[in-house]
Amino acid sequence: MRDVVVIGGGLSGLAAGYELEKRGIAYTIIEVKRRFGGGIRSTTARGFVMDAGAFAFRLPAAKVLPPEFELDQRILLISGDACVFRHSTETLVGAFADRLQGGRLMRMAVSSIGRLGNRFTICLENGIMLDAGALILAVPARYAARMLWNLAPEAAERLAAFRYDSIRRVSLGYRKRDLPARLDSDRDSTIRFIITTDEPGRVPDRDHLLMQVGLRASSNATAKETIDAVTQRFGWRAAPLVARVDFWPEADLLPNHDGSHRKDLSAIRDLLPAGVSLIGSDYCNEAPTDRGVARLDERILSGKQAARDALEYLKAAKK
């Protein structure tokens, strides 16, 4: 019998699954897409490795990576205490995913969650129904809201009310000789961060540079308009060798900036039935940083903790 169902195969869900795996618990991860990773997604073009979402993280975050993954050699310090994975952040997703031997249901979306006796029921959009003793919801708030509508309507209502700041991630690859000798990296109100690297593994060779720029962008600008705006803003006249824009309409929670999110989160958690955990970037107490480095460590630790909580709950329920 399945003990735990983890819904969502982003970093948080994968970390929860890995902890369950290590503890020998019967679990299944359900992921709506054909790939794990959620907001962590990378592409390669002409030797440039570009992360659409999570790119940089702080060095202390590396300390929470399971030592058995042996990722130390695959991490690069790029500026201050900001690091990146040498060959894209998907390295981290792969390290977790490769170690999950438990059940996984890919390309299947959870539509609702209910209760039957002391078990949770999980309905998938294709009509399949599963059950579990405990649940870990590792999905953004608007999906969690839909799933919880029957089981915890008040929590669902609060989750559906989350509001976000959007971000455009612009990735540009250049030959160094095509750029001004001194790069202007001043930010203004529209530029959230700019991170550059010429590390081999990220660029074709040391004669090239990759820029990842985070723009606050609620406008409907096309990808081309966005790229033009960035290159003009910095005075980079040459055409980039590669250019890519990823739009994240729900990147940062707005209430995070004024601290009210913490209160809201604790109210939501109180409204959830015992045995249900809610984890992921939407439920983080900390405000986002403005340097483009976010909290991959927080995602991993909360996944681990949710797995432990599920175990405690299952033990107590058996007594």
Ligand SMILES: Cc1cc2nc3c(=O)[nH]c(=O)nc-3n(C[C@H](O)[C@H](O)[C@H](O)COP(=O)(O)OP(=O)(O)OC[C@H]3O[C@@H](n4cnc5c(N)ncnc54)[C@H](O)[C@@H]3O)c2cc1C
């Ligand atoms: C533009 C951008 C840049 C970022 N940059 C950084 C960075 O530089 N450093 C950093 O540390 N962090 C960064 N982050 C944050 C980082 O991406 C997230 O913290 C992390 O990837 C979130 O992982 P998660 O597992 O909590 O959620 P997600 O990655 O959102 O995963 C949720 C998963 O649930 C799945 N799902 C959704 N609905 C269902 C359903 N109904 N049924 C089944 N599955 C479902 C989704 O497909 C997804 O795979 C960035 C985020 C964005 C948007």
